[in-house]
Amino acid sequence: VLGVDRVTVVGHSFGGGIAMQFAYQFPERTERAVLVSTGGLGPQVTPLIRMLTLPGAGLVTRAITAKPIRPAVASGLRSLSQLPLMAVRDLDEAADVYEKLADPAQALAIRRLAKTVVDWRGQFVTMRDRAYLTKLMPVLVIWGHDDLVLPVDHSQNLPSMSTSEVHIFERSGHFPHKDHPEAFTKLLIDFCSEKAPAPYHRGKWRSLLRRGEQPVEINDIAEAAKKRSKPKRADYDVTATSASSSSAVS
Structure with missing residues (x-):
């Protein structure tokens, strides 16, 4: 429909795993892959996401997102995110998720999504066992140094490949594209212009x-x-x- 035969796939967080899955399943359609604070490179993940997979999580989310307290909690999270502290850097994004949990349909979708890749111990789905399939594909891994959702150490867990590179943004959390939009965009454009598309045979x-x-x-x-x-x-x-x-x- 769009007349685009091959693309550079970019995925963030859970979307990073989807981007790699796309690259595995449709190599003839994939030129490069960019993984931003991606899941699937290690078991560690924030306890808040692990809690969503526990029995009774639905009842808890309904209680903590009750209408009388919801505006105050969301406003408080967004206010805290303005403080110059690493631990609260991404609370504005957390506030958006918190408000979505107030909708039963969205809350159910979020919990089901979490359960497909996470349990109470952490992530149980990995992309490392099939990373060799992208040996001939340029892969850019981007992470925020202060990521509290998925630790920055995961950026080193992708098997070493001559076509891959890692970039860590300082003073950035789980959303480096939000914290450093101009530098992120330049990095992405430079990567696409400097790295030749992956050959497919x-x-x-x-x-x-x-x-x-x-x-x-x-x-x-x-x-x-x-x-x-x-x-x-x-x-x-x-x-x-x-x-x-x-x-x-x-």
């Missing part, structure tokens, strides 16, 4: 999926194919369908 992508972290070079695939006798048409169709299904699931 269907045969090499299949080899990555089949062999894990030991990719086979394209030339090796071609040589191996020459040594095998040409399969029957029916067998070839079945094999191709099976491989395509595996790629989609992964």
